[in-house]
Amino acid sequence: MRIVLSGGGTGGHIYPALAIGKQVMEEEPGSSILYIGSPKGLESRIVPAQGISFEAVEITGFKRKLSYDNVRTVMRFLKGVSRSKQLLRDFRPDVVVGTGGYVCGPVLYAAAKLGIPTLIHEQNAVAGLTNQFLSRYADSVAVSFEEALPQFRKSRSAVYTGNPCATNVVRADKDQGFAHLGIPSGSRIVLLVGGSRGAKAINDVMVDMAPLIGRLPDVHFVFVTGESYYEQTTSRIREILPQQMPATQQMPATLQVLPYLHHMPEVLAASSLVVGRSGASSLAEITALGIPSILIPSPNVTNNHQEANARTLADAGAAEMIAERDLNGALLFERITRIMNQSDIQSQMGTAALSLGMPNSAAMIVSELRRIIAM
Structure with a gap:
């Protein structure tokens, strides 16, 4: 051909x-x-x-x-x-x-x-x-x-x-995802990502949420900031973290802040929950893998199409949607905690996501x- x-x-x-x-x-x-x-x-x-x-x-x-x-x-x-x-x-x-x-x-x-x-x-x-x-x-x-x-x-x-894009990600090896992050296979991962270039609103909420992640000690958080936001976001997180952290430890053991993920399909395959925008390719990947998600549609796109994309998953029970104007660290962490602490909710959302995947x-x-x- x-x-x-x-x-x-x-x-x-x-x-x-x-x-x-x-x-x-x-x-x-x-x-x-x-x-x-x-x-x-x-x-x-x-x-x-x-x-x-x-x-x-x-x-x-x-x-x-x-x-x-x-x-x-x-x-x-x-x-x-x-x-x-x-x-x-x-x-x-x-x-x-x-x-x-x-x-x-x-x-x-x-x-x-x-x-x-x-x-x-x-x-x-x-x-x-x-x-x-x-x-x-x-x-x-x-x-x-x-x-x-x-x-x-x-x-x-x-x-x-x-x-x-769904076809590529279903072939990914999740064990390689754990290895790429340097954490044990089977760890529970919450992946927050604002797209390949990052998103200021999502990076801001990463900063707000960073002091709270210790309340879920068995969950590994991965923040992907985008290269242009990385230095500023990591500096702000370090400033806001609890003062009782050891001076030699720059980040909590259960938090990784990265500028970019070169092995995104593998890390996605290893993730238990994804928080991010609702671009079509991203949604195709998470539904193909059957991953629950919390979606924050970008308001800065033509025809507000990301909100329409997100509603498709939310209406099917595969995702929760938070409008960017309502977004804050406390609200997002509450949603993450509810999903991660209730295996039945996580399972239902995963099944609904998989039903939409192609x-x-x-x-x-x-x-x-x-x-x-x-x-």
């Missing part, structure tokens, strides 16, 4: 595309992959590091109000379509996949105009503007949340596949690609 992947701007668009590419290579080892992204997006660094061919197309998004910038955006879009057509003619793909972000616009539009089979993947419960626009041209739309299907009624085909998502999407190629 010759496949073009396109998705950019955030990891939430990039990693699902890479998961689809990985599944294609596993099922058809002789396949060829080209990734088309933005020269300034994260994909320009992440994709080449994976050994995948990368080409760039210049594009920006539309402003939500009348602006001269939108005229420039139209011109960039048209140039992007022309550039994309040339790249597609040169590569000659069997299929083109878009996973969201502005760069998908010219790439998928060009593919449709050239008669190349196309599929778009929508990660969130509330569809993004680019995918809504592209759905009228795509041969198939795959969605992560079943609730998103009605938003694509006018598309040629819409299928519920889940998020392909660990075969990547394979389902590749099967759909074969279907539209054969049309």
Whole structure:
């Protein structure tokens, strides 16, 4: 299979595309992959590091109000379509996949105009503007949340596949997660993470909650701050911790504060409870593993889609949701304590999460690609 992947701007668009590419290579080892992204997006660094061919197309998004910038955006879009057509003619793909972000616009539009089979993947419960626009041209739309299907009624085909990031994480070895953290296998872990770049609101609540963790002495807490917040957050935690700690001990034995987790799938697999944002890829991973969660949706995203994502899990009993405006250390620790001290609640939430998980998502999407190629 010759496949073009396109998705950019955030990891939430990039990693699902890479998961689809990985599944294609596993099922058809002789396949060829080209990734088309933005020269300034994260994909320009992440994709080449994976050994995948990368080409760039210049594009920006539309402003939500009348602006001269939108005229420039139209011109960039048209140039992007022309550039994309040339790249597609040169590569000659069997299929083109878009996973969201502005760069998908010219790439998928060009593919449709050239008669190349196309599929778009929508990660969130509330569809993004680019995918809504592209759905009228795509041969198939795959969605992560079943609730998103009605938003694509006018598309040629819409299928519920889940998020392909789920497929990667179910293969993770949780014993390696314990080993990476340097703690005994079987330890109970509460993982707090604000995303790959961190989130100030979640880091602030880590600081507020740090003096309380001694009340759960058999639970190991892992705080992942994001690299840009790490020094400030660790300094604040050290200042606020009880003064009776030994001078030589900078952090409680049951607390690790880390800037980044390079083995996130393994640590996730080892975790008993996850506290964090409700990006689509993260939710796909925790449901595939059946992990209870406390979700704090980011209020700073388009269409408030993280709250819609979180409500899907909360309504199913798989998660608890706390609005960022209500968040504080005492409230969060109370929720964590209730879940960790009541095995029946933890079990029920885990079972509900697992019922939402779709660990075969990547394979389902590749099967759909074969279907539209054969049309």
